[in-house]
Amino acid sequence: MYDLYSKLKKYSLEDAVNFEERDRQFLALKNLYQNKLFDDKNYLFLTIANALICYQLSGKGEVYWEEFDTALQGKQINNFLDIKIFFKDFLSTSKNNKRFSKVKLNRINKLEKFYITFLQSTEIYYRDMTLLRRDLASTMNQQEEAKTVVFAVKMFSYSARNVFDYLEYFSKDLMLPIDSRLEKLYQRHNGDSKREIKEFYIELSKKLDIPLLHLDAVLWVNYQDLIK
Numbered sequence: 023m024y025d026l027y028s029k030l031k032k033y034s035l036e037d038a039v040n041f042e043e044r045d046r047q048f049l050a051l052k053n054l055y056q057n058k059l060f061d062d063k064n065y066l067f068l069t070i071a072n073a074l075i076c077y078q079l080s081g082k083g084e085v086y087w088e089e090f091d092t093a094l095q096g097k098q099i100n101n102f103l104d105i106k107i108f109f110k111d112f113l114s115t116s117k118n119n120k121r122f123s124k125v126k127l128n129r130i131n132k133l134e135k136f137y138i139t140f141l142q143s144t145e146i147y148y149r150d151m152t153l154l155r156r157d158l159a160s161t162m163n164q165q166e167e168a169k170t171v172v173f174a175v176k177m178f179s180y181s182a183r184n185v186f187d188y189l190e191y192f193s194k195d196l197m198l199p200i201d202s203r204l205e206k207l208y209q210r211h212n213g214d215s216k217r218e219i220k221e222f223y224i225e226l227s228k229k230l231d232i233p234l235l236h237l238d239a240v241l242w243v244n245y246q247d248l249i250k
Contacts, residue, residue, distance in 0.1 A: 026211040027229050029248060033240050035232050039189065041239040046084035048180045050091040055184040060099035062185045063141045068094070069181040070140075071105060071133055073174035074162065075126035081118030089118050102137045106130060129162065136161040148182040148190050151175050155196060167220075169199040176235055192235035198223060199238070207241065207248055 042048055051069060058065055072090050079086050093112050099105060109130045113123040136157065140147070147154040155175050159166040175196060183189055198204070200219060208219045217225070227234045241248065 026207070026248060027226060030226075030230055030240060030244065033230065033232070035191070035236060038232050038236040038240050041243045042180070042236070043183075045180075045239065045242075047087040047177065050084070050087040051177070051180050052184055054091040054094055055181065057095055059096060063144050064099045064105070066144050066178060066181050066185060067133075067137065067140055068099065068105060068108075069177050070158070070174045071109065071130055073177040074129050074133070074158075074170050075109070075113075075119065076173060076177075077170055078121045079118050080116075080120040086116075086118035089116060102134050105137075106134075132162055144182070145186060147178070148186055151179065151190070152193050152195060154178060167197045169201065172197055172235070173199045176238070179235075192233045194227070194233045196233065196235045198234040198241075203245060204241065207245070210249055 055065060072087075076083065076086065090112070093116075094108070097104075097108060099108065106127075110127060113119060113126060119126070139157070147157075155166050155171060158174055159168065159171050162168075162171060164171055176192075176199070179190070179192065197220065200223075204223070205219065208222050212219075212222055223234060223237070227237050230237065230240075232240065
């Protein structure tokens with residue numbers, strides 16, 4: 023843990039946000055916001071829906087979100103049926119999200135009962151992203167710390183910064199999405215400790231005073247150095 027902390031202690035929360043806003047995924051969503059032909063609430067909902075099917079990709083995540091941005095250019099999205107049709111067409115032709123398309127479309131369908139609630143509560147959810155995590159987990163019948171649920175909260179934040187034009191920081195109780203990259207860092211820096219992976223990153227977050235979901239950007243940008 024100390025070796026990892028010593029490499030990261032120079033970074034602040036402001037640095038983490040700067041890393042996020044240079045993330046190609048953030049930039050793809052910013053570009054989509056600037057060029058979309060549909061309203062802000064559907065833009066936010068589309069972001070969440072796409073994040074919930076963003077797993078087992080055939081290409082890099084940032085390339086997939088750029089593909090998502092391109093696919094939505096010129097589209098009219100007015101209701102949940104339009105969203106379902108978009109994802110059915112998009113997944114049938116996507117170069118970077120080819121696997122398990124039927125399962126992923128079923129995940130989109132599960133969101134229908136959440137759609138109206140979400141449209142009525144977009145800024146409430148931005149101000150309380152822990153509530154968004156809870157309601158998404160309930161809708162998807164998943165644990166609150168499930169990787170795609172937490173990732174959907176993160177990507178919602180990216181889009182919401184464009185819509186509301188202010189930054190709402192992630193609360194400290196929002197876990198970062200544990201992927202293979204973070205598993206490798208944990209194995210590299212945990213030594214002989216019996217700490218579980220969740221406890222490891224919670225402790226690192228506290229030492230750095232950077233909320234876990236913001237810490238994710240710091241770890242991503244510095245990954246090649248940290249894994250050595």
